[in-house]
Amino acid sequence: MNSIKLADNVYWVGVKDPQLRIFDIAMEIEQGTTYNAYWIKGARQAALIDSSKAAFTDEYLANIAEIMPVDQIDYLIVNHTEPDHSGSMAALLKANPKLKIICAAAALPFVKNVLNADADLTGVKDDHVIDLGGKKLLFKAMPYMHWPDTMMEYLQEDRILFSCDGFAAHIAFDSIYADESKVDIDHELSYYYDSIMRPFGMYIRRNLPKLDGLDIGMIAPSHGPVFRKDTAGLIDKYKLWSADKSEGLKQVAVFYASSYGNTKRLAESITANLGKQGLTTKLVDVADLNEADARDIIEQSRAILFGTPTFNGDAVRPTWDAINLLSTVTITGKKAAVFGSYGWGGEGIKLVAERLTGLRLKVFEENFRARLIPSDDEMIELNSYCERLAEFIGVGK
DSSP states (O other), X not given: OOOEXXXXXXXXXXXXXXXXXXXXXXXXXXXXXXXXXEEEEOSSOEEEEOOOOGGGHHHHHHHHHTTSOGGGOOEEEESOOOHHHHTTHHHHHHHOTTOEEEEEGGGHHHHHXXXXXXXXXXXXXXXXXXXXXXXXXXXXXXXXXSSTTOEEEEETTTXXXXXXXXXXXXXXXXXXXXXXXXXXXXXXHHHHIIIIIGGGHHHHHHHGGGGTTXXXXXXXXXXXXXXXXXXXXXXXXXXXXXXXXXXXXXXXXXXXXXXXXXXXXHHHHHHHHHHHTTOOEEEEXXXXXXXXXXXXXXXXXXXXXXXXXXXXXXXXXXXXXHHHGGGGXXXXXXXXXXXXXXXXXXXXXXXXXXXXXXXXXXXXXXXXXXESSOOHHHHHHHHHHHHHHHHHHTTTX
């Protein structure tokens, strides 16, 4: 029997994907993953929480059938519509055309796009309750944790929080319970948060208070093991990780790439100038970039500067690699500027500025450029540029 009992009439009916090593194209994982789904039966009705990735549809349906015929289930609760949790939805509906689908109100258009067929859909909002008969599910909308349609459920009688992708980890578990696992759970939780949740820290901070006052004895996420010990400590981890790390800071991060030392010279001069004007600076050579450290530096900075040379009409790859980290952290409200040395057209500087604008940073309208080796006059102009830049960043604010 592949289904696993969590409480009376509450079962895990998900599937394991132990061989997976690249999640969502970009995230390297070592332990595989699971696509968790849950079955709950009350005295009157039964519900499923989530479906599975499409490739595992047959296994998912078989796990449900071990407990109850699929066509006797009343509700499918869609915690969010990401394909790894909604891929089996159409097959489930085909097996049970009378199935009622419950989702966050924000998920309604997404569910329609997934199914491309008529269905009995209901969008619910915060604090809606469905009573299955002695099993009451309290719904909590958790937008952008990490999808706009994310929601969680609290099973009141059994004190279980079904947390969607919150508090998840990519582990094809040996034991369903985290406290019995041989894997370094804390490492996997932190890695998952950094890779998937971290860009949405602002929304996580807003959403976590919705869990206050709930007596949570177990947290059952959409990936990885279930947590039945120290659930408050797990929630506290998310509070710590999602805390606003830039509030009140004056730090300016200066990321640069330099082939022959010319852009480095500009970066060092900018760093020194801004320091004289009351700003804390952090100089980072992107050729030696540590991604974890760089994420912390970005989040702890009021402004992020990028210095790049131009090769073949473009910025160099290490510069783009550093810029790509911006989408993995919270950058709302941050400011940016671009500078660099060039030989011909200097297009790389312009392209970086355009990309930063596209990421919705507040980009300083002046890009400082020096051709090849910066002259004495250009270095004097750089001093004036830094005064204007410091005013843009906001000294003393």
